[in-house]
Amino acid sequence: MNAAATDFSTVDMRDAFFLRLYDIARQDPAVVLLSNDFGAPSLDRFRADLAGQFVNAAISEQNMISMAAGMAMAGRKPVVYSIASFLTLRALEQVKVDICVMGAKVMLVGVGCGYAYSVDGPTHHATEDIAIMRALSGMAVWSPSESPVAGAMADLIHDLPGPAYLRFDRGRWPSLGELDLERGLRVLGSGDDVVIVATGIMTHRALAVAEALRQSGTACRVVDLVRLSPPARSELAAALAAAGRVVTIEEQAAPGGLGGLVAEFMADEGLLRPLLRLAIDPAKVFAYGERDRLHRDRGLDLDGAVTRIGAWMGR
């Protein structure tokens, strides 16, 4: 995996991706970028210089997905860009039938994970996308926690084995160190009282929680699960087996999300550990507000998470 020479640590996740994709698309005319009339400053150069490889598919997500599948069947390498909630919900049947059933090599890029579009509210929140997309047969689900990894993911378009969904957060997220994209996860820290599994930018939250717990005498390691589906089985199993307790933390409605993924995984692997799922209470998913506040009210902020984990551990 070529992570490119550009320093992506100081740019927004999607900008890192588009900067790298621009270089790739210049070299490979098969790459086509489709957008549902949705832009980004980093896209302007792509649109100007590679007009023949950019399609504004209009606010027509169903048609955009069908067209991307048709383009893939015609030998193109389509990348479809949209706000994550529209990409995963509005056109879900097209994603299932036209992309997954037919194995079309289409890369879906959704921005705005979880509550990223904070005050814009439930229409723009992607609080179920993990559950939805990982349920689709053949769909690889990627959830980077930092801008450099998001940038490196553009290189997946060279040789996509099948459909892929990339979920990007907003903002600049610095590197958390080396990541082997083949494995799609990394273990941060080495404590063996608790392993905290996180994905996307919640990995940064998990690291802060781990540090707070460490100060109170609980040794933690954090798993940054970048490829949610399929997860690297042996590596994930090893990371979970190394600790006595498992916590998941995510900015998703609880049913079917990361916590569900880990619970299923442990059951399938016969790896039973006490499990605490920190996610959004299904009754409290729909809201408008500043992201920090939404986290705090749902116990997903640093203090809330530490308190809940402490209580769960009987401390």
Next chain:
Amino acid sequence: MPLTVPVDDLKRKANQLRRQVLEMSYAHGGHISTCYSYVEILVALYYGGILRHDPQRPEWAERDRFLLSKGHGETLLFAALADMGYFPAEWCDTAYRGGECRLGGHVDHKIPGIETTSGALGHGLGLGCGMAWAAGRAGHGHHHYVLMGDAECSEGSVWEAALFAARHNLGNLVAIVDRNRIGSLDFTENYIALEPFADKWRAFGWEVREVIDGHDFHQLTQALTAKRPADRPLMVIAHTVKGKGVAAFENDPTWHVRAVTADLIDQARAELRGESR
């Protein structure tokens, strides 16, 4: 262009396929009236010299693409593809059977000669748009024919694709609507205003041709092949009779999904024998 194949040959082929669909449906049930509705359209395309294709090379890059967007019309397409040699005729004998079956209740992309999986409606035109856009950009000369049902055109995604195709001048895209005026439950105009249907497509920027009798090979061929603007997608609205060919199936919404029962099979067989004489 005029017919390049004697019209009697095409009529015989249409009758042969109707008879085969009858036997496959008798064994299984399914959407026989949907199939009978577009027999002549399919025969004109595949047997009338309109589609450029090669049954020995289903993946031939320069083939014209035929997308059956109304994927529940699969029985007829299976029968025709087997007849042309895309796969062994025996596959049709075991269709819909054998546990996990090779030929099931809707078209599937894994079957030789079938471009896209369908069954969920309103996908074909978008898939065709993507293919046509990519082929046009690459300078390929093949065409894309998407057959839709008229009731399918209630799907919003059809009109999303219609908007795109016109704006992007997809002259290599041909949509055909099997306008039999019947949906799954009722006559279309009883529950939704498709009409004025041709005007809608014209307003969306398409070249529109209506085929007054969608079972007439001369009319169909003329509409599908007459010279047209190179920079506009073509819509051919073929006015058809759902269930055409067997009186009991014709123009009756209840036949959308219904098994041919023993008391009807002999009568249907006799009618189709009569047509072939």
